[in-house]
Amino acid sequence: MFTKLRNRLLIINMATILFIMIVAFVSIYFITCQKVESDIDINLEIVSDYYHKKEKQSPPKDSQSKGYTKDELLPCFALRTDLQWNILSTESKLDLDHTFFELVVDDISSTNSLHGRLKLDDINWAYKVEQNSSGYSIYALDVTSELKVVNNLLYAFVIVGIIMLILIFFLTKLLANRYIKPVKEAFEKQKQFISDASHELKTPLSVIHTNTDVLLSNKEDLIVNQLKWVEHIKTETERMKLLTNDLLYLAEMDDKHTDIIFAPFNISHAVESVILTMEGVIYEKQVNLDYQIEPNITTTGNVEQMKQLVMILLDNAIKYTNTQGLITLELRKRHNEVILEITNTGTGISKEHLEKIFDRFYRNDPSRSRKYGGYGLGLSIAKSIVEKHKGKISVKSNPNEMTTFTVRFG
Numbered sequence: 001m002f003t004k005l006r007n008r009l010l011i012i013n014m015a016t017i018l019f020i021m022i023v024a025f026v027s028i029y030f031i032t033c034q035k036v037e038s039d040i041d042i043n044l045e046i047v048s049d050y051y052h053k054k055e056k057q058s059p060p061k062d063s064q065s066k067g068y069t070k071d072e073l074l075p076c077f078a079l080r081t082d083l084q085w086n087i088l089s090t091e092s093k094l095d096l097d098h099t100f101f102e103l104v105v106d107d108i109s110s111t112n113s114l115h116g117r118l119k120l121d122d123i124n125w126a127y128k129v130e131q132n133s134s135g136y137s138i139y140a141l142d143v144t145s146e147l148k149v150v151n152n153l154l155y156a157f158v159i160v161g162i163i164m165l166i167l168i169f170f171l172t173k174l175l176a177n178r179y180i181k182p183v184k185e186a187f188e189k190q191k192q193f194i195s196d197a198s199h200e201l202k203t204p205l206s207v208i209h210t211n212t213d214v215l216l217s218n219k220e221d222l223i224v225n226q227l228k229w230v231e232h233i234k235t236e237t238e239r240m241k242l243l244t245n246d247l248l249y250l251a252e253m254d255d256k257h258t259d260i261i262f263a264p265f266n267i268s269h270a271v272e273s274v275i276l277t278m279e280g281v282i283y284e285k286q287v288n289l290d291y292q293i294e295p296n297i298t299t300t301g302n303v304e305q306m307k308q309l310v311m312i313l314l315d316n317a318i319k320y321t322n323t324q325g326l327i328t329l330e331l332r333k334r335h336n337e338v339i340l341e342i343t344n345t346g347t348g349i350s351k352e353h354l355e356k357i358f359d360r361f362y363r364n365d366p367s368r369s370r371k372y373g374g375y376g377l378g379l380s381i382a383k384s385i386v387e388k389h390k391g392k393i394s395v396k397s398n399p400n401e402m403t404t405f406t407v408r409f410g
Helices: 002-055 098-111 144-217 223-254 267-285 303-319 366-371 378-388
Strands: 076-081 087-092 115-120 123-131 136-142 263-266 288-293 298-301 326-334 337-345 392-398 402-409
Touching: 002 076, 002 123, 002 136, 002 144, 076 098, 087 098, 098 115, 098 123, 098 136, 123 144, 144 223, 223 378, 263 267, 263 303, 267 288, 267 298, 267 303, 267 326, 298 303, 303 326, 303 337, 303 378, 303 402, 378 392
Parallel strands: 288 326
Antiparallel strands: 076 087, 076 136, 115 123, 123 136, 263 298, 326 337, 337 402, 392 402
8 A cells, every 4th residue: 555655656746847847948948949049040130231241342340249250250151143043143251162052042942931941061051031123142151050059958958857857766766765654654553553442442341241241140139239240330431431531632632733722821830739639649659759849930831731741740650659669750940941850769661662652552561551540541642742832751761760751841
């Protein structure tokens, strides 16, 4: 699927680039041809003017086109014929014989055109014919070099175009692979996410189904005698409710179009309120909490999401702190950066798990996570909140010593 997507992108990009190149090259070629034609017409006028003035035996004025002067107007020639195209006179500084001029007259008389091109002896000539009562005056200019420039430009376009297309092909292929890589990773993560979510929902559903069957098999019994099965169903229902709420929250966080109200607020007060809320859990878990909060630190964001972030990180620290262990929380401001650090003692996180700790449904120790009712979504939600606030979250851990989560907001 991704190979087809990459090839489709490659074809679309190459077709677009090829179209742009053709339009650009054709435009340049057309403009160049028009400029060459204009220069040739101007030079033909200069040639005819030169010979006109020479007939009157008056020196022509210096020409401003291509540096031609009255002493240097080459390569060109002029000839005159009667009304039957018989040559009367010729004039040229080139070494041209009478046979050549006859061929010129034959070609021009057969075309019956007063302006055009002809090719003799591999030389291209632009000519102009003036008719009067006594005959015709023909003025011609060698334009081989001008036409060669146009032809060379065409060859250059073809060669450069082919080389550019080859280079662009490989570059586009490389970029297409890079563009597809995050899409592929996102697709794989989505597949894994669906698989994990299905697995997590399967367990409580199985428990509910089993307990319901037990209740149905004892229809005549009193509810009080079957209370433990009802309690099991309620417990699993609560777990499913928490899971679905977390999944919905993550979906909202992933939606870029979701409107989140950001406003300045006192983050010091927000963190303190979360600590007060968690005091009962901390006491019950028999762990110690040491916190240092700089007063009156303000930042811009969503205060409820920020409280949820602190609660997730603090709850995670409480769950994985050893009995009588220590949790330290520090909130400080350095320059324009707000820094929140939560450290807890305990077994820590091994190095191979650190990079995956924020993945959805990922659990460093699945058995312990199930014991505490976790689904591996908390840290993923925390990361989403931090990213929504344009911040950064990181973790470092020393196995069997301590783990530190650091959040930074600019």
